[in-house]
Amino acid sequence: MNRRHFVLGASAVALTPLVLHRLSYEARANHDNGRSNGDLEKIRRSEDEWREILTKEEFHILREEGTEPAGSSKLNDEDRDGTYVCAGCELPLFKSEWKYDSRTGWPSFWDVIHEHIGTKVDRKLFVTRTEYHCARCGGHQGHVFDDGPEPTGKRWCNNGLALKFVPA
Known part of the structure; x- marks a missing residue:
């Protein structure tokens, strides 16, 4: 393999996540997973409208499927x-009764209001994971794993910036 082939191959590998991200963003905006989300009216906003509403950090997570640093969310300590x-x-x-300390650094829950979320396959890290998002606005929340506590055995691992807490 010569240098040119190496550079072209490396460039293709580097660009693949960007292309897949854009495709997943567009799919998320128009996708309901065939899951019944009741009578939820979808919220559709342009990228510019979302940028006006959200902070830069919230936009990165909710609209660009970003991840906040582990341990950075004030919601980790919310009880x-x-x-x-x-x-x-x-x-x-x-x-709130579904929240538990998963020791991962992100707010984690053993259950979710199922009709309020959608899921999709995420292969961005070359590992197959299940991403979940808000069923109404399509905002990226986090990933669900099969290593949570009973009774569900699920860990809904959420970005704290993708959530707001509303006290009872």
């Missing part, structure tokens, strides 16, 4: 009764 809602549209996603 009051209440509801966790989507930071993009305030749709309720989690009840």
Whole structure:
């Protein structure tokens, strides 16, 4: 392999996540996973409209599928009764009694309000994971794993900036 072939190959590998990200963003905006989300009216906004509503950090997570640093969310220490809602549209996603300390550095829950989320396959890190997002606005929340506590065995691992806490 000569240098030119190496550079072209490396460039293709480097650009693949960007292309896949854009495709996943467009798919998320128009996708409901065939899952019944009740009578939720979808919120559709332009990228510029989202940038006006959200902080730069919230936009990165909710609209660009970013991830905040582990341990950085003030919601990790939140232990009051209440509801966790989507930071993009305030749709309720989690009840406080479902929250637990997963020791991962992100707010984690063993259950979710299922009709308020959508899921999709995420292969961005060359590992197959299940990403979930708000069913109303399409905002990226996090990933769900099969290593959570009973009774579900699930760990809904959420970005704190993708949520707002509403006390009871």
